[in-house]
Amino acid sequence: MRRSGAPSQLQGNMTKRMRFVPPGAQRLPPGRSPTTPENSPLPLQPKPTLTNKVSTVQMPVSGRVCESRVSGALARVLSVVPVSEKTTDTSSEGEENTHTHVTDEESVENTLPPQPQARQSQPISTSPTERYFSVMWCKASNRKHKRWEGDAVLVARGRSVVLKDMEGKDISRGSGYKVLELESLAEGETLKVSGKEIEVMGVISVEDYATGRCFQEVSTVTSAVPALEATVARATAKAFSRPSLKGGVTKPREVQREIQPRHNPNAPGALVMPRPPANHQWLWNKGGLQVVDVVMDSHLTNHLRPHQREGVIFLYECIMGMRLSGRCGAILADEMGLGKTLQCVSLLWMLLRQGPYGGKPAITSALVVAPGSLVKNWGAEFNKWLGRERLRVYMVDQDHRVEDYVASPVCPVMVVSYEMVLRTASLLQKLDFGLLICDEGHRLKNTHIKTTSALHTLSCSRRIILTGTPVQNDLQEYYSIVEFVNPGVLGSAAAYRKIYEEPIIRSRQPTCTQEERSLGEERATELSRLTGVFTLRRTQEIIGQYLPGRVEWTLFCRPTPLQTSLYTHLLSTRAVRACLNASVPHLGTHSPHLACISALKKLCNHPGLLYNTMKESTEGSVCEGLSAELFPEAYSSGRFSTDESGKLLVLCDLLAAIQHFNSTDKVVLVSNYTQTLDVLQDVCAHLGYTCCRLDGSTPVAKRQSLVESFNKPSSAHFLFLLSSKAGGVGLNLVGASHLVLYDIDWNPANDIQAMARVWRDGQRKTVHIYRLLTTGTIEERIYQRQVCKQGLSGAVVDLGKGADHISFSSEELRDLFTFEPKTTCLTHHLLGCHCAGDGAIPSLPEEETTVGGRACQLGRRADSVSAPQRVSMSELMQCGHYSGDKQSYGDAYLDHAHSHITYAFQSMSINMQHST
Template structure:
C-alpha cells in the first residue's frame, strides 16, 4: 500500500477531512506477532466530525465521560502517579509516538485490563475509479466497513457501491489515515476512523448537522451594538443640542401578570445569528384574551411551535409537525401562535411575521375562518378566505387581512399569484396529504418562498416510513438527507429488523436506527393522544360488535368464494393491488356483501360478464323481491343490529342524535332509504355535497333545536376536521383498510363542546373479511394501514398468497374469530381478565400477527394487548350493561367494550 498523490487543483474534488480523532492523525500501532488475540483498547477518544484538515498530535487523555466502558475500566487500574495532566509539555508532544511504541513493547510496566479487539472497523474514506494517473479525480466520500478479511464500501446515502474479500486481516487492521486500498475496481484513501456508535446510529452518513446549535453558546446574551447616529457638531460659541432620551421598548403584554404565558427567550447563539442590528430583547407574551382559554397541553403546544418556527430548537431549521390526535385543539394552538407573531417579536418588539398562509382541505376553509372569528373576533383580526367570490389575485388589494386561508385545490390553480406574495408562515392542515413528494400539491407548496412551515396532522404515519419522510422533508428540508439515503440508512434497516427471519445483528442495527430517527425528528415533532383531553370531556363508551350473518349472506359468501375470479386470485404468489386488479374487485364484492346483499345484487346486474367477479352468481340465489328493487332489512346482520340500536335510542332518549358513517356512497344510499322507510329525519354529507354548504350543514345539525335525528356521513368526504358534537351516538357501519380513517370518523362526536356521554359502535360481520381487516388494524401489521386511498390507485401495495388465502376464507362456526386469536379464556361475561404477560402471547399466524414497520413511534388506537383489557361479552349474554345494545343482543355473536375512566367511575 502507498500514499496517493495529491489531487489536482483543477477539475478534481478537493480532499476534506470528515472524521478525524481530536488527539491524533493516525491509528495506534498494530500488535506485534507475539501479542495474543486479546489486547488493550487504544487510549484515544471517539472520533468526531470536524472540518479541520490538519491536527497536531497531542498526548491528551480524554474525559472519562467521553470514553467507552471498556476504556474507563482500563484507566481505572492505572496508578495515579502515572496519569498525566491534561496539558502535556512540548517535549512530551514531540515524543508521543516513541512513548506509545515503548508502552506497547513493555506491557508489563503497568497493569492492563484485557479486552477483546473489535471484529468490525468503520472508516471514513474518499474513493475514485482505479487509475495510474498521478492526480486522482476523487468522486466523493464513502464509508468502509471492514470485517475479518472482507470489506463493504457504502456511499453517503448508505448504498453499497463496492465489495471485496480475500484481504489479509492484518492489512485491514492496520489501515490508517492516508493509506489506500482497492475495492471492486475503486481506489480508496482513508480519511479517518468512525466509531461503532456513529455507524450504528447512521450519523456517519449525515451530511447536515442535526445539533440544536451550530454556534457555541455564550455565557451572556450577545447583542451587536448599532452604528452611532450622525451628530451635528456644535458651533463655535454655541450650545450643543441635547440628546433625546431613547424610548423604552416594553412587552406588548405584562409578563409578570398572574397566569401570563411568556415565550422562552432566544439563546445567545440565536441572538448572534438573528439579531445582527443589536435590537433590545423583549419578552413575547400571549394575549391574555387567549391565555385564559388555553388548556395546559395547548399552552405547551404553543411554546413548542414558537420555538420550532423561530429556529430555537434546531439551528437553521424553522419547521414543525404538530401530530396531536383529533380533538386536542390543533387549530386553536395555531390561531394563538399566529395572533402572537403578527403582533410581537423577540427583537425590538417588532412583529415576527407580517403575513401568514393557511392551506386546508376545501371542506375546512370556512371552518378555519369560523375558528379565527370564534377565538379573536372580527375586530382583532380579519381573515381572507379564498373561494369562488374571493380570488387569490384580489388579496394584494386587501392589506387589512394578514391571514389567507386557501384550499389545496386552489393552490394549484393560483400558484403563480401565490409565488408573488411573501408569507412569513405557512400552515398545512391535514398535512398527511403531502405524504408523497412527487404529487403536484407538494411540489407546488415547495416553490413558495416561506421557510417557516407547520404541518398539522393526526396521523403522521399512515402507510410507511417513506410517507413520514415526505412530511419531514417539507417542514425541514434536508434534515434526513436524500430520499434514497433515508431509505438505505433508516427505512430498510428498521423494516428488516422487524422480520421474523432477521438476524440478531439486523435487529440490533434496526433498533439503533429507529432510535436515531426518533431522536432526529422528535426535536420538531409533537405527538399527544386523546387521553389528555379525556379529563375535560364526558365519558365515552366504545363497542366493537360482531354481527351474525343472515342465512342469505352466508350462502352468497360461500358462493362468491367459489367463483372463478376468487380462485384465480389465489393462484398468484404476490399480487399488486390497484383499482383495476381482480383482487380489488373480489375484496370490494365481499365487503359489499357484508353490508347488505342488495349491494352485491346491484353489482351483479351491472357486470356479470365472463371474467368478472360476479361470474357464476345467479339471480336465483336472491329473493324474488330483488328484481323489483325492494330490499329487506332482515337480510343483513349489521342492518338488523342498526335498526334495533336506532329504535332503542329514539325510545329511551328522544333528544339524542346519531351519526351514521360509511366508506361507500352506495351504502349511504341504502341507509338513507332505510331512514325514509322507518320515518327518521336525516341529513347527509358526502363527496357530492357542495363545499360551500358543508359547514352550514354541520352547524345546523349541531344546534339544540335541530329536527334531524340522523347525520349520514361519508368518511372519505367529511370524516376529517368536522365537529358533530350535536350527536352523542356514532355508528361506524363498515370498516376501512386504513385505521386512521376509522379513528378520525369515530372522533367526530367526542370533541370539545360535547355535553353527553358518547356511545360509539363499530359493526363487523362475524367470520368474514371484515374481521380479518380488524385484526390487521389492532395487530399493527403491514396490511393494517397499507391500503390507503385505493380509489387513487396504490400500485405499491402487494399481497402474498398466504395473505389472500386468509382474506378469502369464511368461518361459519365461530362466534368471534378475533377473540379466538387472542387466546383469551374468559367466560364472556364482561369481567376483565388480567392475565400474566406470558399468557397473553398471541397465536402464531404469520399473515395476521407481527409489528408494523411504521409503528416505531406512532401507536395505533388499540393493540392486541390493550384489547385483552377490554370487557368481553358473548352473544349468550342477555345484558351488556348498555340499555341501547341490550335491545339488539339477539343479532350479536360477540362484543368488546372499552370505556373512558370517567365512565368507569360513574358506573
C-alpha cells in the same frame, strides 16, 4: 496523495506520517497546550530519571531547574511526555527522598480534553465482529496524484468489506482479505476494494453506525438548549458623531427609549414565550435591537388549557428557529380534539402583533391551507376566539377570489383550500407570506403530487403541518411531510431510504435476524430523535379529563343465511380462484383482486349492494358465477329487506333502543361508500327516522351550515349520514352522543378520525361509539390488520389510505378470501384468550408461543377453529370481552340488540373507568 485540505470526519486534518513514533506520542508534553505554537520553547521541566518502566519517574527537587532543558529537549526529540509527577517511589521503601508532587503543569494537562492521536498511532480499536471506518475513495490507478471521488463508510467483517457512500448505498464489495490485514487497519492506510482505492480517515463507533449518525454530513442541534451559553460579543461600528455647532456646542444625543412588552409578562397566569438564546440573536438580530418579552394576549390565554399552552410555546420555538438551528418548521401531530386550530390561532395572533427583537411583529401575513370542507370552519374559529374587530380573515370561496386578494391584500390572514392552491399557484407565488399552515397535512405525504409541488414554490420558510396521523402508510410518506417543513434535515430521499426506511422495514419482518432487529431499532430511535425536535404528539388521554366519558364497542354481527350462502358461492367463482392462483405484486385501481375484495365488502354491508353489482357485471367480472336465483324474488323489483344483513339488523335494534330510552339523543352514521349510504337512507325513511346527509356530492359551501344546523339542540334531525371520505376529518358533530361506524376501512387512521367526530370540545353527554363487523368474513380480517398496525405505534405499515396503495403477499391474500361461518369471533379465538366472556378484562399471557404454519393477518394462523393460536394483540387484551350468549352487556342499547351479536369488545376512556 490525499486531496488538499481534505478534513477527516473524526480528527481533523492529519499530519504527515512520521518514520518513527515512540510509545505515548499521542500525549502533549506538560506545559504545552493545543494552542501553543510548536516551535515555542517549553517551560522549565524537571529531568526525569529513566528506569526500566516508563510509567515510573522520580523527581529530585534539587535538580528541578538544571535538568529542565534536557527533559524538554528529550521530550521534543522522542515525542515522549514526561509522565505525571504525581508518583510514589516503590523501589526503595523508607528512603528519605521519596516524594509525591503535583505540579501546575500536571493539573492543566488533566483538565484538557483528549487530544487527537498521532497519524501512526495504535491500530483503531473496533468490535470483534464488525468494524467501521470513515474513508475517502477513488478509482484504483497508478497515478501519483489521486482524484478522490468522495467520502464513504467502510464496513469490515471477518475477511470481507463493504463500501457504502454517504447515502447508505453499497458501492463496492471485497472479500478474501487477510484477517490480520483488516484488524490492523489504521488511519492513513490504504486498501483496494473491487476496483476502488480507499484511504482510512478515522474510526466510526458502533453506536454512530447503528444510529446512522456517521452518514449525516451536517450535524444538527437537536435540543432547545442553546449551543452558546455565554453572551456573544460582537464588534459594532463607531456611532455617528454629529459635527459641533458654532462655539463648539453639540446637541446632546437622545437617549434610546426602552421598549416595553405588548402585554404584561408579570400578570397572573401570563404566558411568556422563551427569550431567544445568544446564538439565535447572533443569526437573527443583526441590527442589535432590544430583546423584548413576547407575551400571549390575555384574551386568548384565559381559554388555553395546559397542553395547549405547551403547544403554543413549542410552535413558537420551532417557527422562530430556536429548537433547530437554521430551520423554522414544525409538525403538530396531536390527536383529534386537542385543539390544534386554537393553538395555531393563538400563535398567529401573537406573531402578527409582536416579536422578540425591538417589539416589531415577527410576521406580517399568513396563509392557511385546509381541505375545502374546512375553509369556513377556520374562518369561524378565528371569529370565535378573536372576533372580527381584532383580526380580518380572507376566506377564498366563490365570492372571494385569490385575484382580488393579490390586487389588494388588506387582510393579514388568507384561508384557502388545497384545490384552489393548485388553480392559483402562480398568483400565490407573487405574495410573500410570513407563515404557512397546512391543516390535515398528511395530504402532502407524496413529494411528487402537484399540491406539494405548488406549496413548495411559495416563498415561505416558516411552515407548520397539522395532522392527527403523521404516519399513515409508510415511512417514505413520513419523510415527505418532514421534508416539507424542514427541507434537508433527513438528507436526500435515497439516503433516507437506505439509512432509515429499509433497516426499519427489515427489522419488522418475522424472518429478520437478531442483528437486523437491533439495527432497525437503533435507526428508529435515531429517526425519532431527529424529528422529535420539531414534532409534537399528544394523545386524547390529555383531553379526556375535560370531556365526558366515552364507551367504544366493537361488535361482531352474525351473518344472515342469505349472506352466508352468497359468501360461499362468491369465494368459489372463477374470478376469486384466479386471484388466489395468480401472483400478487400490487393491488391497483383496476386490479381483479381489488374487485373481489370490494364485492365481499359490499356483501358484508348488504346483499342488495352485491345484487346491483351482479346486474351491471360483464363477462369476466367477479360476479360472473353468480345468478339471480341465489337472491329472493323481491330483489327483481328493487325491494330490499332489513332482515338480510346481520349488521343492518343490529343497527335497527340500536336505533330503536336509542330513541326509546332517550329521545333527545342524536346519532351519526358513518360509511365509506355512497352506495351504502343510499341503502341506509332508504332504511331510515322506511322506519320514520329524520336524517340529513353529507357526502362528496354535498356542495362545499353548504357543509358547515349543515353541521351547525345539526348541532343545534332544536334540530329535528335524529340521524346524520356521513361519508368518511368527504367529512371524516375536521368536523365537530358534538350535537350527537352516539356514532355508528357501519363499515371498516383499510387504514385505521380513517376510522379513528371518523369516530372522533362526536367526542370533542363542546360535548356534554357520555359518548357511545359502535363499530360493526360481520363475523368470520373479510371485515374481521381487515380489523385484525388494523389492530396490528396500531400496535406498531409509528412503525412501517403496509396498507394505505384507499385501495391504490394496497399490496399483499399470496399467503395474506388467501387469508382474506377465507370464511369461517361457524365461529363466534375469529379475532378472540386467535388471541388465545380463555376468558368467560362476561366483560372482565383478561390477563395477558406470560409468554407467547410460536406455532408453525403460514402467516395470517395477526402474524400466525389457525388452520382450524379447534386449534387456538396466541398472537401479539395486547390492545385487545385490555378491553372487556363479552360473549354473544350473555344476556346483558351493561349497556341498555346493546342489550336490546344482543340477539344478533356473536361477540363484543368494549373499551372506555380513562375518566369513564374511574367513574365505574
